[in-house]
Amino acid sequence: MLVTGGAGYIGSHACKALHRAGYRVVAFDNLIAGHRAAARFGELVEGDIADTGAVRAALRRHEISAVMHFAALLDVGESVREPAKYYRNNVTGALSVLEAMAAESVRRFVFSSTCATYGEPLETPIAETHPQKPINSYGESKLAIERALPHFERAHGIRFVALRYFNASGADPDGEIGEDHSPEIHVIPRAIEAATGGRGLQVFGDDYPTPDGTCLRDYVHVADLADAHVKALERIAGGGASGAYNLGTGRPHSVREVIDTVARVTGRDVPWTLAPRRAGDPAVLYAAADEARRVLGWTPRFADLDTIVRTAWDWHRAHPKGYDEK
Numbered sequence: 001m002l003v004t005g006g007a008g009y010i011g012s013h014a015c016k017a018l019h020r021a022g023y024r025v026v027a028f029d030n031l032i033a034g035h036r037a038a039a040r041f042g043e044l045v046e047g048d049i050a051d052t053g054a055v056r057a058a059l060r061r062h063e064i065s066a067v068m069h070f071a072a073l074l075d076v077g078e079s080v081r082e083p084a085k086y087y088r089n090n091v092t093g094a095l096s097v098l099e100a101m102a103a104e105s106v107r108r109f110v111f112s113s114t115c116a117t118y119g120e121p122l123e124t125p126i127a128e129t130h131p132q133k134p135i136n137s138y139g140e141s142k143l144a145i146e147r148a149l150p151h152f153e154r155a156h157g158i159r160f161v162a163l164r165y166f167n168a169s170g171a172d173p174d175g176e177i178g179e180d181h182s183p184e185i186h187v188i189p190r191a192i193e194a195a196t197g198g199r200g201l202q203v204f205g206d207d208y209p210t211p212d213g214t215c216l217r218d219y220v221h222v223a224d225l226a227d228a229h230v231k232a233l234e235r236i237a238g239g240g241a242s243g244a245y246n247l248g249t250g251r252p253h254s255v256r257e258v259i260d261t262v263a264r265v266t267g268r269d270v271p272w273t274l275a276p277r278r279a280g281d282p283a284v285l286y287a288a289a290d291e292a293r294r295v296l297g298w299t300p301r302f303a304d305l306d307t308i309v310r311t312a313w314d315w316h317r318a319h320p321k322g323y324d325e326k
């Protein structure tokens with residue numbers, strides 16, 4: 001298995017799940033946001049996905065039969081300010097991986113997509129059939145690849161599963177790996193940072209049409225995401241058809257609920273201040289997640305918010321400076 005972005009947050013958890021399922025794992029990562037210490041479940045090949053030759057060489061040398069593609073940039077705000085960066089890394093980069101696969105006759109591809117491909121929801125929960133109209137270049141960059149995949153299947157026989165994650169969160173329940181983004185942009189680690197004396201947390205808007213006025217999101221545990229990838233791979237390896245599936249729990253939680261849960265689990269105050277709404281933040285985003293259950297046989301094991309926050313807290317408490325290798 002080649003796992004691009006295998007030194008990153010979700011990719012490293014996928015490497016662990018694959019390793020545990022008996023696969024030989026090779027992580028391919030340029031370490032722009034990843035950590036050498038996270039790529040501990042197989043060999044790490046340092047390289048950029050834009051370097052098609054390097055990807056081809058890795059596919060050949062390690063006799064790779066399938067690729068999981070996590071490598072991407074994912075800061076929505078940055079994608080609004082610097083669209084070229086997102087098109088270059090997420091679109092051109094993914095095309096480079098697919099081109100390398102076509103050239104080396106590797107025909108299984110699991111793709112990290114996102115609920116950001118849906119844009120402003122017309123209805124919730126969001127099903128896979130919901131129109132895909134992204135409102136930022138990050139979402140566009142992922143949708144561009146989703147749209148390219150059937151063409152690569154027709155031309156080169158590359159079977160694929162695109163997995164549209166909602167809010168990835170939590171950490172490895174064994175405490176071996178966790179979330180370490182710099183700067184951190186996700187609310188659970190940001191709330192933990194605030195609870196432990198770091199930067200205070202900003203809550204963007206408390207006047208949304210939701211029960212407590214803050215945004216509702218669908219938090220899905222990273223180990224559950226990793227399991228879904230293994231199941232997706234098994235489906236296409238077993239001859240199943242290509243497809244796209246939401247990965248969420250289907251249970252929305254508000255930002256205030258996240259803050260309260262972090263306070264309860266850590267036993268500390270979470271200092272926060274109110275900030276204006278951010279452009280492009282829908283009030284409510286959560287998944288209709290039945291298709292992944294039905295077709296992939298995926299059931300989230302860590303679906304409740306307390307467990308998600310507890311695993312994140314356990315990892316942060318044991319690694320207050322993250323991987324601390326810089």
Ligand SMILES: NC(=O)c1ccc[n+]([C@@H]2O[C@H](COP(=O)([O-])OP(=O)(O)OC[C@H]3O[C@@H](n4cnc5c(N)ncnc54)[C@H](O)[C@@H]3O)[C@@H](O)[C@H]2O)c1
Pocket residue numbers: 004005006007008009010011028029030031032033034035047048049050069070071072073074089093112113114115164165166167168169181
């Ligand atoms: N975190 C979330 O909530 C979330 C939600 C939906 C989708 N996703 C998608 O999941 C994937 C992984 O997200 P993450 O949170 O683990 O991010 P991450 O930044 O922790 O991991 C991405 C990894 O890709 C590597 N990378 C980036 N560009 C590269 C390149 N050009 N060549 C080689 N390696 C490169 C980085 O070094 C990093 O290790 C991304 O594709 C992201 O769009 C994430």
